[in-house]
Amino acid sequence: MYDVIVVGARCAGSPVAMLLARRGHRVLLVDRVSFPSDTISTHYLQQAALLRLREWGLLDALTATNCRPITDMTVSHLGVVIRGFADPVDGLAFSMAPRRIVLDKLLLDGAVAAGVEVREGFSVRDLIRHDDGTVAGIVGRDATGAVVEERATLVVGADGRNSVVADLVGADFYKVVPAASFIYYSYFSGLDWQFHSRFGDHEQCAGWPTHDGLTLVTAMRNLEDFEEFRADIDGSLRRTFRSVAPELAEDLDSHGVQEDRYYGIRYPDNYYRTSYGPGWALTGDAGYHKDPVTGLGITDAFRCADLLTEHVDQALRGDRPMDEALAEYQRLRDEESAGAFNFTTTLGELNFPPHLVALWRALPNNETARAQFFGMIAGVVPSSVFLAPENVESIMLAAAAV
Numbered sequence: 001m002y003d004v005i006v007v008g009a010r011c012a013g014s015p016v017a018m019l020l021a022r023r024g025h026r027v028l029l030v031d032r033v034s035f036p037s038d039t040i041s042t043h044y045l046q047q048a049a050l051l052r053l054r055e056w057g058l059l060d061a062l063t064a065t066n067c068r069p070i071t072d073m074t075v076s077h078l079g080v081v082i083r084g085f086a087d088p089v090d091g092l093a094f095s096m097a098p099r100r101i102v103l104d105k106l107l108l109d110g111a112v113a114a115g116v117e118v119r120e121g122f123s124v125r126d127l128i129r130h131d132d133g134t135v136a137g138i139v140g141r142d143a144t145g146a147v148v149e150e151r152a153t154l155v156v157g158a159d160g161r162n163s164v165v166a167d168l169v170g171a172d173f174y175k176v177v178p179a180a181s182f183i184y185y186s187y188f189s190g191l192d193w194q195f196h197s198r199f200g201d202h203e204q205c206a207g208w209p210t211h212d213g214l215t216l217v218t219a220m221r222n223l224e225d226f227e228e229f230r231a232d233i234d235g236s237l238r239r240t241f242r243s244v245a246p247e248l249a250e251d252l253d254s255h256g257v258q259e260d261r262y263y264g265i266r267y268p269d270n271y272y273r274t275s276y277g278p279g280w281a282l283t284g285d286a287g288y289h290k291d292p293v294t295g296l297g298i299t300d301a302f303r304c305a306d307l308l309t310e311h312v313d314q315a316l317r318g319d320r321p322m323d324e325a326l327a328e329y330q331r332l333r334d335e336e337s338a339g340a341f342n343f344t345t346t347l348g349e350l351n352f353p354p355h356l357v358a359l360w361r362a363l364p365n366n367e368t369a370r371a372q373f374f375g376m377i378a379g380v381v382p383s384s385v386f387l388a389p390e391n392v393e394s395i396m397l398a399a400a401a402v
């Protein structure tokens with residue numbers, strides 16, 4: 001019998017398992033894959049995520065993995081370019097884009113070091129329930145193919161956007177926003193790029209450094225272009241760069257050497273799911289997923305790990321009922337993420353609405369607003385603050401006065 005069973009051992013699951021174990025709880029963490037294991041992601045980590053890794057004692061291990069720090073950002077929309085970087089946050093003056101094959105293993109190792117019992121190659125198929133329907137544990141197949149049952153006070157689904165746990169408990173979807181775009185990306189050597197995120201008309205291209213001298217190079221377009229793009233991925237990606245950021249296209253064509261295959265995905269819809277009930281909770285993409293255009297998924301998974309740990313710990317210590325603690329967890333998650341969710345789904349259309357176009361055009365000449373913008377990309381200035389009507393109005397007034 002465990003205090004908590006966590007299903008899914010990547011950005012959401014491993015940290016919550018680690019943090020609960022550090023608070024003295026008995027935790028089982030299972031994943032159907034074995035680590036190191038890659039997954040589809042462009043793996044940009046905001047400074048806010050790195051700050052959590054530092055707080056958890058894992059940042060030094062990450063910086064030792066030969067991943068190039070990001071210290072300079074160029075973001076553009078239809079040729080209006082701004083360049084800069086967020087002010088240091090608690091002395092942290094870089095962001096990073098570590099490969100998931102590295103990051104997720106590092107997080108899992110953190111959980112193991114905290115005393116979490118880990119079972120890899122363990123696929124959850126069903127949930128055990130008490131007579132009143134309260135979830136009491138998991139049923140799964142272990143690495144040998146044997147059917148195994150394990151019981152716990154709480155089962156946490158951290159099993160991603162196709163969450164089996166969420167489906168088994170029938171977690172409702174809410175605030176669903178249909179996906180608007182797709183992505184293709186690969187890894188290139190020979191490029192000396194820092195962070196670029198360049199928006200055109202219904203298209204985006206981007207790139208940033210990662211491990212081993214490689215640069216992630218990516219293009220995003222609206223879903224209606226998917227079949228055409230897919231018919232010639234390399235040509236389509238290079239055409240997107242030529243259309244949106246010609247100087248990067250030239251560098252890519254002249255110096256870039258592709259070192260890996262192309263990875264692509266039509267984005268799944270954006271959503272929230274009810275994330276708690278009797279004996280269960282959801283975290284990470286299982287409970288809340290949005291378009292990757294703002295690169296927030298991992299930062300949010302880390303934030304939720306702290307938030308969920310805090311609330312589950314209160315309940316396991318007997319300080320308050322579990323359902324009350326989990327209700328507050330969901331409420332805070334939704335409140336804190338609402339601004340970013342709305343901004344992300346808007347950007348995900350790859351077609352800035354007029355008010356964003358106007359705001360964007362006001363940024364190049366406004367140092368304070370630019371610093372706020374880069375702070376938002378760093379995850380330390382909430383988008384609800386940067387995009388608050390009074391803040392936007394003051395930026396527009398300053399622009400009108402120039």
Ligand SMILES: Cc1cc2nc3c(=O)[nH]c(=O)nc-3n(C[C@H](O)[C@H](O)[C@H](O)COP(=O)(O)OP(=O)(O)OC[C@H]3O[C@@H](n4cnc5c(N)ncnc54)[C@H](O)[C@@H]3O)c2cc1C
Nearest residue numbers: 008011012032042043044124159160284285292295297298
């Ligand atoms: C194309 C793309 C690009 C992205 N780029 C970025 C980015 O640049 N920055 C960023 O922050 N975010 C990005 N994201 C989002 C980010 O990848 C996700 O938010 C993040 O991976 C969510 O982590 P998670 O742990 O909740 O789920 P996942 O990473 O999906 O992990 C879920 C785990 O659960 C396991 N699992 C599933 N079902 C079972 C089962 N039945 N039994 C046992 N185990 C199970 C899986 O094997 C998996 O290991 C991107 C997403 C996509 C699709």
